[in-house]
Amino acid sequence: MCVKVVCVGGGPAGLYLSILLKLQDPSHDITVHERNPEGSTYGWGVTYWRGLLDRLHAHDPESARAVEENSVRWRDGVAHVRDLTTRHSGDEGFGIGRHRLLEVLAARARALGVHLEFDHEVTGDDLPDADLVVAADGVRSALRTRHAGHFGTEIRAGRNHYVWLGTPQVFDAFTFAFVETDHGWIWAYGYGYGAEGSTCVIECAPETWTGLGLDRADEAEGLILLEKLFADVLDGHPLTARPTSAAPPAPWLTFRTLTNRTWSKDNLILLGDAAHTTHYSIGAGTTLALEDAIALAGALRAHADLPAALGAYERERKAALLPVQSAARYSARWYENLPRYLGLPPHEMFALLGQRHSPLLPYTPPRLYYRLDRAAGRLEPLRRAKRWLGPRVARTVQSRTLTTRR
Template identity: 40%
Template structure:
């Protein structure tokens, strides 16, 4: 079988690696429009659950990634100069470029040579392939060419965000909420290497307008964010990597394949960064697609199986991501709550965690919360 993989992000690389490793007789060509060492953003996170899922299918890849990861067991929330830790929420992080480099090496180990700096102008360039795997991100060429056939929908969250890095090292995945005289800001920050952290800044549309960010340069916006979060950064600077303000895009496709073309990762669906599952979803999509192709004898039947088996799982997580994003769209209102009520609202925001699960997962926080509420 001849397979073309479009997109050299985690999902595309992992599918190419996994398929070629299991089917060395097949031809797999991977095309990526950017250079091998180019990436947008800084670090990516995996929950402990996500890593265990990957380990069950491919322990060798987890073992290759794990030494380069930073890990922690708590989340820290900072509000009005006070902090609260929510225990038992395990995450690990790795630099996005470090992750891509590891996956590129694994792809090459199977005999596939990724074709970087290769821009596709049309799907017609891929004639002759038995299967086209579109892992080409939010602006997917394949999806845009057949939006009606894929049943694509696209909308945007109202909040604005900008993705920075910083040399400030944070002990845990943290959230810092700051109120200024012109509005409220939130920063999502976590270390992804011994000397670097992700620092994603978010605000609502009213705050963004009040600061006039639409007319500010990248450097001016960065300076404002450094000033707003001066206490959090503790003398460290923000680092930009094409760090511009944007609205989070919600991509969904009712149909996951068309003819011999199939979508995965951000080309197929997007999940808000507040639940840290975008990279996980792309890799899990790749695993599910490989399994479906190995189960069915025909490509059409395999792509149908991929959608029917995977779609309910993704839909559930995307629904939770939307609920989480809605909480963030109203975070200035939540900031008015007492600290522990605010933390409880935060950790239950997606609807996936109830009191029973929270008591088992975060006993120290729930004991503190119950004591504050006068509960036994």
């Protein structure tokens, strides 16, 4: 259907969409425009879970194998609270360097005949000449911003301050560290992405940020202070504010939750962070972007009419995003109310950390919620039996009711 496709943005979503479209029809003329030079991504590692990897294998086994081979994996989560530590096993997680992920996807796209144009910015003033233009240019999308009124763009700023950093310390588990200071709590999330190091996201409340002087510190001063606060979990390794000397410094930010009323305008469609964002604490950004690409490619394959395809894609993804966005809101809220949970024993706090997506948790005393959750866990065999018996009982009752009516 789409003879010529232009994708603005060479991140994971744009590259993976180009791969899928070429696999569907090698005759498609597909170009990806990326405003940065090749190899100059300014991120660290990204994280994802087994479910995404299974979907990648289903849609393009070759790129999926390359992604998996270049990823590290873990099953444990570790929480450090003051001088106490607790460790739990959970679902299999993966980390891969953002630079390496983009290399893998770019190589696969090129091999399939996709045109990659780096150091080429598309501002949105004049859309490229194409049957379909895909805005995959991130949360600050120039194409979306140019038509923000049409898309119904809304941005809500979060409360806490955070910064993305790297470290040569290679964490062997998904690591949380909570440190109490004279100005309140500050905490870090860390996960490995390769032998070269780990991503380390540091977050704190506004009053802690200003009380510690992080709002006034320059890059070097800020890193020295954070290295002291997290010295135990870093095990003597430094923190790094930029992955390469050419990269800009990592700024302190407040998370921006972005939504759009509609995702398409004529032949222009939003993809990934240009369409939506979810709080980083649920680790779903890259996964959702790649799932967008899978859904858009599927809709374009299923519908010969472009408006019908774009409408189907938007409906599918908005429905899929609802529970994820809800989980992200409650997760962000959990961290914004962190002192409510840090008085618990570490194993109880870590258990509620895993339950932070629950809409009931903010309204239930934490220790009561923990006891109820433990009790519910012991009743899991009964719940499974109920789920198995429920449909069968319903069918039996329905059958008897129909028989009686006859």
